[in-house]
Amino acid sequence: MSNETETAVEEAARQAPSEDAHFIMLVVAAAGDHDWPALRRQLEGLDPADIADVMEHVPLETARTIAKMIGRLLPPEFLAELSWERREEILPELPADYVGQALDELDTDDAAAVAADIDEKQLGQVLAEADEDTRLAVEEALSFDEETAGRLMQREYVAAPEGAKVGDVIDRMRADAAELPDVFFEIYVVDPLMRPVGATPVSTLIRATRDTPIADVMQPLKALIRPEMDQEEVAHTFQKYHLAAAPVVDEAGRLTGTVTVDDIVDVISEEGEEDLLKLAGVSEAAQTDSVAKSVRSRAPWLLVNLGTALIAASVIRAFEGSITQLATLAVLMPIVASMGGNAGTQALAVAVRAIASRDLTTSNAPRYVLRESLTAMSNGLIFAVVLALVVQFWFHMPMLSVAIALAIVINFACAGLAGILVPLTLRHYGADPAVSSSVFVTFVTDLVGFFAFLGLATVILLHH
Structure with missing residues (x-):
């Protein structure tokens, strides 16, 4: 192992949590020796969040080396788990076709978050590799200001007409399973103009008989989110009404997407940390800050x-x-x-x-x-x-x-x-x-x- 690699190993060991220090040292050593089979073995099978954690804790040069050597072998979800600083630093090292296909596999809110950190020159190449639906969703999301509901919004949702019966809704979801969001909490009941008039929790839906009109088991909407709403205001709305999800509507009141609680948890955490640091007169200091x-x-x-x-x-x-x-x-x-x-x-x-x-x-x-x-x-x-x-x-x-x-x-x-x-x-x-x-x-x-x-x-x- 070279002196430069040894120095990187020591630096990573100091930064990493004590329980992961040895593993991080092995990753840094393998990257320093350009041993891609060893890198693949060490990262293969890890949860995307754990891979992101590894990429956060290794030195920047090591992270870039990993991205170059085995980036296209890593699960796309790890990109959504990275901090925006580290994501911005390693995205240029990843092939455009891999990133484009990754955007296709991610939920649209995560795809928009990743796309926002891609350099403008690279973004065009990446979107050219993505599906048209993904490209349109990402471009729409990026048209909204940062830290607004439009950036948090997930374009995948489940909606049913007012006159539908529970059995019909279930059959339709099964038939279009590939188009469903990975995780969803509610089915939105909409009028003929696609305006939400209520919501039926999934837990309520599965308890109802097949011939029950979905309008009979729907609940009134507690809040409607506009895409230009500040994310802090959205988080306050979720806290106030104890929401797991909320529909997003356009100027005409038509359903365009949904915001889910997993994104709100991140917003609350980020805003709390931000306010705490501001009280001390400092900004966020990431590991990678100079x-x-x-x-x-x-x-x-x-x-x-x-x-x-x-x-x-x-x-x-x-x-x-x-x-x-x-x-x-x-x-x-x-x-x-x-x-x-x-x-x-x-x-x-x-x-x-x-x-x-x-x-x-x-x-x-x-x-x-x-x-x-x-x-x-x-x-x-x-x-x-x-x-x-x-x-x-x-x-x-x-x-x-x-x-x-x-x-x-x-x-x-x-x-x-x-x-x-x-x-x-x-x-x-x-x-x-x-x-x-x-x-x-x-x-x-x-x-x-x-x-x-x-x-x-x-x-x-x-x-x-």
Whole structure:
């Protein structure tokens, strides 16, 4: 094994889960030695999701080598399981005819997701190798914006006319079994204009007698999805109504596809991770991200944070004389700012989650503001007493204890307000509350904390 291969093996072993590390090392070694029979043996029989996991954990060059050597032998489903970053990197190494045939075998929603990551020059060649129905479905899906229902929509669905009987529907599904979606939950009942009027769960269908009109066992539709609807709104609809699937309709109300819960689970996971990272002022950091890419995504918010920190520092400088006369102030002022920052972060986390889940609306915003303000104020009173006792025990200065207690109460009150009002204000002006709220909340708590403590201490202790 070459030194370069050994280095790749070690890197993969560090990245892979401990239970798979040895297997990953074998895959990397086989790829490094261009031993395609060994590669085929190791990956053959694995579930497509496991193959995708292997491709995610090996170094990029190894993944590209695997794609070149045995890519056309791998099951097409593994492409749908890859992260978009890794898929984008290995698709150029796969033959156009293999990718085109893979799109034919995938559900249309997965085919659209794969096609979206193909380079424009290669996409034309790939679609030329696919069936006409697949090509039209992919082109339609790509006409919609990213992160919309049109991209999630599966064009395969099962529909039955209002006047059909259960037995007829079952017989038709059996006759057209090859055309059915791999997994489906409902049969949509449609009028003569192909507008859905209800849905019959598969579990209900198999319990009914053959001569039962399907209209008698259908359930009213809880939601209709438009293809341009944002995927986060679609996910909220699924959560609200506890849906397993929902029909997608065009402007005329005609049935054009369906969104299923497996895609919604992915959306909820992605949106949750995205909001969590945004709260820290960073974007998603994939295994394959370079240092330069990570720096570019994080530096702007660090620059904003530097600006707010300098403003807070200017408040400290304004009280430089007070700190010089009483050095104890320098010891205690970070405590006031830090505790206020934590209180603000707690309120902010509650607010951003409530906004994301649509629990926090314009109508109930005053109740949220009042609750978070009173919660922060109550905590401020508790910890003001605790900290005042600690300061008295340390320095035996009653007036200093009073100053820091008042500063804690003031900062906690402002922290609670900032934690709820900052994200609400950002949302009102069309900004994403998860992206920059933490920077501004920290700025408020630092500024108020330093100014309240140093100002009160100056007035009470030095000008008393």
